[in-house]
Amino acid sequence: MKLNEAKQQFISSWGAFGTHWGINRTMAQIHALLLVTASPLTQDDIMEQLSISRGNVNMNIRELIGWGLVDRVLLTGERKEYFSAEKDIWKVATQIIKERKKRELDPMLKLLAQLEEIEGDKKDRNIKQFTDTIGGIRKFGKQADKMLDIMIKAEENWFMANLLKLFK
Amino acid sequence: MKLNEAKQQFISSWGAFGTHWGINRTMAQIHALLLVTASPLTQDDIMEQLSISRGNVNMNIRELIGWGLVDRVLLTGERKEYFSAEKDIWKVATQIIKERKKRELDPMLKLLAQLEEIEGDKKDRNIKQFTDTIGGIRKFGKQADKMLDIMIKAEENWFMANLLKLFK
DNA sequence: TTTTATTTTCAATAAGTTTTGAAAATTCAA
DNA sequence: TTGAATTTTCAAAACTTATTGAAAATAAAA
Numbered sequence: 001m002k003l004n005e006a007k008q009q010f011i012s013s014w015g016a017f018g019t020h021w022g023i024n025r026t027m028a029q030i031h032a033l034l035l036v037t038a039s040p041l042t043q044d045d046i047m048e049q050l051s052i053s054r055g056n057v058n059m060n061i062r063e064l065i066g067w068g069l070v071d072r073v074l075l076t077g078e079r080k081e082y083f084s085a086e087k088d089i090w091k092v093a094t095q096i097i098k099e100r101k102k103r104e105l106d107p108m109l110k111l112l113a114q115l116e117e118i119e120g121d122k123k124d125r126n127i128k129q130f131t132d133t134i135g136g137i138r139k140f141g142k143q144a145d146k147m148l149d150i151m152i153k154a155e156e157n158w159f160m161a162n163l164l165k166l167f168k
Numbered sequence: 169m170k171l172n173e174a175k176q177q178f179i180s181s182w183g184a185f186g187t188h189w190g191i192n193r194t195m196a197q198i199h200a201l202l203l204v205t206a207s208p209l210t211q212d213d214i215m216e217q218l219s220i221s222r223g224n225v226n227m228n229i230r231e232l233i234g235w236g237l238v239d240r241v242l243l244t245g246e247r248k249e250y251f252s253a254e255k256d257i258w259k260v261a262t263q264i265i266k267e268r269k270k271r272e273l274d275p276m277l278k279l280l281a282q283l284e285e286i287e288g289d290k291k292d293r294n295i296k297q298f299t300d301t302i303g304g305i306r307k308f309g310k311q312a313d314k315m316l317d318i319m320i321k322a323e324e325n326w327f328m329a330n331l332l333k334l335f336k
Numbered sequence: 337t338t339t340t341a342t343t344t345t346c347a348a349t350a351a352g353t354t355t356t357g358a359a360a361a362t363t364c365a366a
Numbered sequence: 367t368t369g370a371a372t373t374t375t376c377a378a379a380a381c382t383t384a385t386t387g388a389a390a391a392t393a394a395a396a
Contacts, residue, residue: 003295006283010302013279020272022188024384038297043343053386058344079341079394087297089304104188111181115174127171129206129255134178136257192354211373221356226374247364247371 007036011050026052027060031069031085040073040082068095094155097148105145112138175204179218194220195228199237199253208241208250236263262323265316273313280306 001009011032018028029050034041041049046057061083064070069092073082086092115134120127169177179200186196197218202209209217214225229251232238237260241250254260283302288295 001283001286003286003288003298006286007298009279010283013276017272017276020190020268022190026384035301036298038293054343055345055387056385059385062344081343087301087304089301089308093308100188104185108181108185111177115169115178118169118171118174120171125206130171130175130204133203133255133257134174136255140257140261194354222373223357223375224355227355230374249373 007033010036024060026050026056027063030057030060031064034070034083034085035087040075040084042080042082044080046083067099090155091159094152098152101145101148105141105148109138109141109145112141175201178204192228194218194224195231198225198228199232202238202251202253203255208243208252210248210250212248214251235267258323262320266320269313269316273309273316277306277309277313280309 011029014032014035015025015029018031019025030046033046033049043054043057043061046052046061047054050057061070064085065072068086070083070085073084075082086095112134116131116138118127118131122128122131179197182200182203183193183197186199187193198214201214201217211222211225211229214220214229215222218225229238232253233240238251238253241252243250254263280302284299284306286295286299290296290299
């Protein structure tokens, strides 16, 4: 397999993969393209390589920046903006975990806590089933929350450890 | 808050939550409804409680059965089919992990292995960037794969399952 | 300042996905 | 068998989300 063929395949699969995770195809494809490209790219490069419109690139790039997965890069002497993706997959993963935790898990845990404070006779079969299920989900969610914090910390420490090595 | 209000809220939030995970709103809502309802329900019950069509219930229930999250229940003397959801959230989670691993992670790892076998000079900056990134993602994916297997095993193993209950 | 390059916005439209509902198929009892 | 109850299917319609592209805004150069 040739490099360009392989790139195309990766971009296309990563895009399809994304749709199973509530991420839009194009956003995942742009991310994939930036992941496997050594040098930063401009909006025009991305438009051309993925055959998509300027507006589409612009919106999705900004979304990726919002997720902390892509950075604007300013090349000296260049008028255009360039973009590049974090290549360390652990950093990518912890960044995604951090964001999804904040956007989804945290609000869900808050809601579940409220739902457990239900009025009525705790002996009632229906009420019991409800509070038991909600309680179970909440406990599970809290557990997951803790575990993810540990993963994030581990990655940050690893990063710090490596950063410090540079100064030794 | 009253039971029915709380149920409605849970169903609606669980549905919205699902859309961020590539699951359709209705499927997640049906799952939520079955999770918080003590007794099994018929298609008609679900139609009524969620105000959706018969066809919609039927398709999504079958999808949920395909994911191993919902079971058909036959009540003696009843002509209609009843449906109920697994209520133990750990079992729900491991079931989802198992399925997604099979449907998404395994094929992705297979593809990444192929993409690493690329033709050309390994010293070339572009080729190096590509194989490094793909290799990194693959290593990470394999790691995740192992970790998920451990979680699944833990849940399936009686002793470990009981040990885990201490943390639930 | 004016001009030109570049980025951003957003209404219109295209594409994709979900839902409906009626007809067909199936199941079970009489 | 036949017929009523129930489940399944699937084309068409409704709804949702993504994409385009041209116009407006912004930034840099002349």
